[in-house]
Amino acid sequence: MKHRDIVPRLLAWFAQNARDLPWRRTRDPYAIWVSEVMLQQTQVKTVLPYWERWMRALPNLAALAKAKPQTLHKLWEGLGYYTRVRNLQRAAQLILAQPGGRFPHDFENVLALPGVGRYTAGAICSIAFNEPRPILDGNVIRVLTRSHGIAGDPRERSVNARLWQLAEELVVQAAETAPLKPPSLHASRITHHASRPCAQFNESLMELGALVCTPRQPRCEACPIVKYCVAHQEDRVHELPGLSRPTRVTPRRFIAFVAEKGGRFLVRQRPAGVVNAHLWEFPNLELAPDDSDLKRAACGVLGVRPETLELLGTIKHSITRYRITLEAYRATSRQ
Ligand code: ADE
Numbered sequence: 001m002k003h004r005d006i007v008p009r010l011l012a013w014f015a016q017n018a019r020d021l022p023w024r025r026t027r028d029p030y031a032i033w034v035s036e037v038m039l040q041q042t043q044v045k046t047v048l049p050y051w052e053r054w055m056r057a058l059p060n061l062a063a064l065a066k067a068k069p070q071t072l073h074k075l076w077e078g079l080g081y082y083t084r085v086r087n088l089q090r091a092a093q094l095i096l097a098q099p100g101g102r103f104p105h106d107f108e109n110v111l112a113l114p115g116v117g118r119y120t121a122g123a124i125c126s127i128a129f130n131e132p133r134p135i136l137d138g139n140v141i142r143v144l145t146r147s148h149g150i151a152g153d154p155r156e157r158s159v160n161a162r163l164w165q166l167a168e169e170l171v172v173q174a175a176e177t178a179p180l181k182p183p184s185l186h187a188s189r190i191t192h193h194a195s196r197p198c199a200q201f202n203e204s205l206m207e208l209g210a211l212v213c214t215p216r217q218p219r220c221e222a223c224p225i226v227k228y229c230v231a232h233q234e235d236r237v238h239e240l241p242g243l244s245r246p247t248r249v250t251p252r253r254f255i256a257f258v259a260e261k262g263g264r265f266l267v268r269q270r271p272a273g274v275v276n277a278h279l280w281e282f283p284n285l286e287l288a289p290d291d292s293d294l295k296r297a298a299c300g301v302l303g304v305r306p307e308t309l310e311l312l313g314t315i316k317h318s319i320t321r322y323r324i325t326l327e328a329y330r331a332t333s334r335q
Pocket of ligand 1: 021035036039040044123203206
């Protein structure tokens with residue numbers, strides 16, 4: 001398969017099928033940077049309201065650089081991975097301390113910002129500046145390993161290097177590609193993309209991975225490059241990408257205590273240097289799987305032995321390899 005076969009088809013498909021995401025309506029590198037950092041570990045539908053709120057509250061670098069930590073925490077609350085927001089502010093302060101104080105326009109300086117890795121720098125420079133910089137995230141890995149029939153673990157060095165190389169060749173090809181068809185009515189809705197092939201091409205890879213070339217039930221019948229797809233031809237779509245060792249899932253059990261007195265609730269702030277540092281939370285602790293002495297555990301974090309503990313609910317959620325079960329108890333005491 002030739003790069004020049006698939007690149008124009010992906011561009012044409014994107015012009016017709018791109019979701020109208022708010023960060024696609026701007027070319028402001030600050031706004032695109034914020035969206036990419038939010039999207040690093042978080043799904044599009046979760047990010048949407050956070051990004052809108054952030055851009056209203058902190059519309060530019062100067063506003064971010066001087067925002068209070070509480071404001072930042074509030075704007076980020078629920079997105080998780082809080083180092084991201086601290087890096088955003090540190091980066092804004094570093095940029096403003098430079099002569100000129102503008103968002104960097106060259107790849108190396110974008111890459112040097114705290115919290116910006118190769119993927120995010122590539123996304124910012126291609127989307128905001130239409131530079132031919134490659135991107136490689138989970139969605140893009142799926143599209144490229146399947147379309148090109150690339151076996152092996154994409155996290156493994158040589159496979160990863162091959163994928164970055166391929167992503168680069170493709171976006172360079174996009175820079176040299178004229179659109180397959182004149183822009184359609186739909187494409188005119190995103191007019192500013194019309195002459196931005198590198199931006200559009202990289203976004204087409206992300207979009208195809210998110211909408212069509214999905215992990216479990218890919219919609220190959222809707223794929224613009226299915227006739228070139230090696231995995232489809234060889235019936236290997238479900239084998240790729242070849243993520244080898246399945247991650248070891250670890251169950252963890254936490255209990256949290258809701259202690260109220262006169263309409264006021266007992267909360268505490270997490271210390272510096274731990275995960276989710278500085279966030280406020282109900283007193284809680286991690287239990288050994290077989291620990292059943294909840295009153296003793298409560299006493300440890302509340303400072304008093306509770307009179308009663310009433311189960312309010314159980315919440316299950318997963319983060320990285322941890323499967324967390326959190327039991328929340330209302331705690332009452334006589335004091
Ligand atoms: N995931 C990461 N970056 C994205 C973007 N710009 N649009 C949609 N999904 C994304």
